[in-house]
Amino acid sequence: MAEYRPSGTAAAWMLAKREWIRFFRQRNRVISAVVQPLLFWLLFGTGLQGSFVGAGDQNFMEYFLPGTIALIVLFTAIFATISVIEDRREGFMQSVLVAPVGRWPVLAGKVLGGSTIAWVQAVVFLALVYLFGAASLSTSVFGVLALLAVVAITMCSLGMIVAWPMDSTQGFHAIMMLGLMPMWLLSGTFFPIPAWDSGAGGGQLALGGLMRANPLTYPVVELRRLLYPAVDFSASGFAPSSPICWSVSLAFMVITTLIAWSLMRGHRRADLIS
Amino acid sequence: MILPADSSRDAATIRCRDVHHRYGDHEALRGVDLEIDRGEIFALLGPNGSGKTTLFRLLSTLVPVQRGSIEVAGLDVATSSLAVRGRIGIVFQSPSLDKKLSVDENIACQAALYGLSGGRLAARRDEVLAQMKLTDRRGEICEKLSGGLKRRVELAKGLLHRPRVMLLDEPSTGLDPAARIDLWQTLRTMADQGITVVLTTHLLEEAEKADRLAIMFRGRLIADGTPGSLRGELGDALITVSAVDPDEAEKVLRDELGLDTQRVSGQLRVRAENAASLVPRIADRLGSRVESITVGRPGLEDVFIAKTGYRFD
Numbered sequence: 001m002a003e004y005r006p007s008g009t010a011a012a013w014m015l016a017k018r019e020w021i022r023f024f025r026q027r028n029r030v031i032s033a034v035v036q037p038l039l040f041w042l043l044f045g046t047g048l049q050g051s052f053v054g055a056g057d058q059n060f061m062e063y064f065l066p067g068t069i070a071l072i073v074l075f076t077a078i079f080a081t082i083s084v085i086e087d088r089r090e091g092f093m094q095s096v097l098v099a100p101v102g103r104w105p106v107l108a109g110k111v112l113g114g115s116t117i118a119w120v121q122a123v124v125f126l127a128l129v130y131l132f133g134a135a136s137l138s139t140s141v142f143g144v145l146a147l148l149a150v151v152a153i154t155m156c157s158l159g160m161i162v163a164w165p166m167d168s169t170q171g172f173h174a175i176m177m178l179g180l181m182p183m184w185l186l187s188g189t190f191f192p193i194p195a196w197d198s199g200a201g202g203g204q205l206a207l208g209g210l211m212r213a214n215p216l217t218y219p220v221v222e223l224r225r226l227l228y229p230a231v232d233f234s235a236s237g238f239a240p241s242s243p244i245c246w247s248v249s250l251a252f253m254v255i256t257t258l259i260a261w262s263l264m265r266g267h268r269r270a271d272l273i274s
Numbered sequence: 275m276i277l278p279a280d281s282s283r284d285a286a287t288i289r290c291r292d293v294h295h296r297y298g299d300h301e302a303l304r305g306v307d308l309e310i311d312r313g314e315i316f317a318l319l320g321p322n323g324s325g326k327t328t329l330f331r332l333l334s335t336l337v338p339v340q341r342g343s344i345e346v347a348g349l350d351v352a353t354s355s356l357a358v359r360g361r362i363g364i365v366f367q368s369p370s371l372d373k374k375l376s377v378d379e380n381i382a383c384q385a386a387l388y389g390l391s392g393g394r395l396a397a398r399r400d401e402v403l404a405q406m407k408l409t410d411r412r413g414e415i416c417e418k419l420s421g422g423l424k425r426r427v428e429l430a431k432g433l434l435h436r437p438r439v440m441l442l443d444e445p446s447t448g449l450d451p452a453a454r455i456d457l458w459q460t461l462r463t464m465a466d467q468g469i470t471v472v473l474t475t476h477l478l479e480e481a482e483k484a485d486r487l488a489i490m491f492r493g494r495l496i497a498d499g500t501p502g503s504l505r506g507e508l509g510d511a512l513i514t515v516s517a518v519d520p521d522e523a524e525k526v527l528r529d530e531l532g533l534d535t536q537r538v539s540g541q542l543r544v545r546a547e548n549a550a551s552l553v554p555r556i557a558d559r560l561g562s563r564v565e566s567i568t569v570g571r572p573g574l575e576d577v578f579i580a581k582t583g584y585r586f587d
Contacts, residue, residue, distance in 0.1 A: 004360065004388055004389035004390055004435055005389045006356075006360060006387065006388055006389035007389055010386045010389070010391065011386050011387045013386070014382065014383055014386030014387070015383075015386075018372065018375065018379075018383055021374070021375060021379065022372070022374045022375075025374050025415075026374070087372075090368075090369070090372075090373065091366055091368040091369050091370040091371075092370055092371065092372050094336065094366050094368075094370055095364065095366065095370035095384070095387075095431070096387060097336065098334050098335055098336055098359055098362075098364055099359060099387035099388060100356045100357065100359035100360040100387075100388065100389075101356075101387055102356065105387075
């Protein structure tokens with residue numbers, strides 16, 4: 001009998017590669033992940049352009065750009081992790097769960113595969129943004145790329161947390177619409193977060209409190225700052241410093257990944273196809 | 275982790291000792307004891323809900339051992355599940371292929387999970403694809419393959435890492451007759467190579483092809499042996515009597531002819547060594563009260579009925 005050395009790293013790499021192969025064989029995913037945010041950006045940006053003036057005289061298209069990029073990452077990560085449910089339903093997951101490599105490669109492969117796809121799509125969109133002059137290219141682009149990677153990993157881990165215990169894609173969509181979309185909407189993508197002393201009403205301040213508690217707010221704020229480094233956002237509402245934004249973003253990434261890992265460890269009824 | 279080579283006879287056997295398993299309040303296995311030897315084709319036969327799939331899941335390490343012990347290929351499943359996984363090949367009832375990938379890509383995916391890479395992977399992949407007669411289909415996307423071909427890809431995946439034990443859950447499901455014949459030829463080749471083949475089935479004719487089988491019912495193993503030895507327990511022939519009044523007929527057969535009868539679905543079943551002489555006597559005694567008398571060689575369904583008192587369905 002032969003001796004083989006099962007490697008979790010090789011398994012994770014292969015599972016990530018598989019995500020890419022599947023992605024390119026499902027053209028609707030490629031299209032929907034970029035076109036939908038692009039449409040959002042163009043439609044909302046154009047429609048609300050006249051009724052919005054942000055910090056540094058930004059119009060709504062400029063203001064909405066970081067949120068659009070975050071949406072691309074969110075959508076792509078969601079589509080990548082929803083495949084966990086399909087993998088389980090179609091039987092593929094069972095063959096992975098009985099492989100001699102444990103379970104961490106499943107998480108690593110899904111997150112690595114899904115997040116790189118999300119990252120590349122966001123970068124493609126970003127390249128178009130710079131190409132058409134919607135933002136000025138500067139050295140801060142490296143910060144943007146790094147932050148997008150953090151957000152992509154976070155969103156994939158979050159997607160895994162939602163998808164792993166689920167047995168239906170309908171349930172996943174429900175959670176997404178009830179949890180992830182509001183999370184995106186309340187991250188300062190559509191409107192600035194009012195400062196406590198801004199004189200805003202009670203409802204707005206309560207909403208501002210929710211937005212401050214939303215961990216996605218911090219990478220979006222930092223993304224806005226990195227995309228428009230010349231603009232001072234501190235005068236237009238809540239704008240935490242870069243170290244705070246990075247710390248929260250990284251902490252959120254670590255926490256979501258650890259929660260996903262703890263969910264996936266051990267045997268669960270959800271592993272079985274009845 | 276290194277999967278150690280071990281060619282001893284012991285390393286390719288399965289031993290279950292007093293295995294119990296529960297899903298909440300439902301007791302799926304109630305004390306299963308079982309031994310399977312190296313290189314034999316062993317069938318776990320039982321109707322739906324008998325516990326065979328639970329036993330399959332335990333053997334394949336998909337669910338943890340709750341009570342009792344299971345040894346596969348010389349290793350304790352409870353304490354060495356990762357090493358056990360390296361020694362077993364698994365073909366699930368529901369396909370485990372990624373339908374969006376090609377045959378080659380599915381094999382590559384499996385190889386990465388089991389530690390094959392580079393030249394060894396290339397050589398082994400060519401070998402299993404040739405063995406499964408898939409060489410000319412290797413570039414095809416799996417969703418375009420027929421059910422029989424998909425099953426062959428599953429078998430190729432299962433064999434890739436040279437397992438000592440091959441576990442198959444209802445392998446004939448969805449296969450046409452030609453593909454079933456093909457499947458059994460492959461299983462026989464595996465067994466000839468020293469691989470222990472364990473399959474679950476609810477098909478009696480499939481279990482007949484196994485070297486040995488265990489019949490499961492309500493979480494218990496109620497019979498274990500070769501198909502021939504199990505049938506032999508019932509004698510040479512089985513007489514089935516349908517009568518107008520089964521109660522009265524049963525009384526006649528028991529009291530007047532001294533026969534042991536078993537009532538199943540309103541029919542009386544009698545084991546007989548001398549059916550040729552017994553049938554006229556039964557007909558004579560029951561007269562017009564008899565509706566039909568049939569004589570047949572006992573099959574596995576008869577074994578199941580004899581052991582449980584229920585029809586196999």
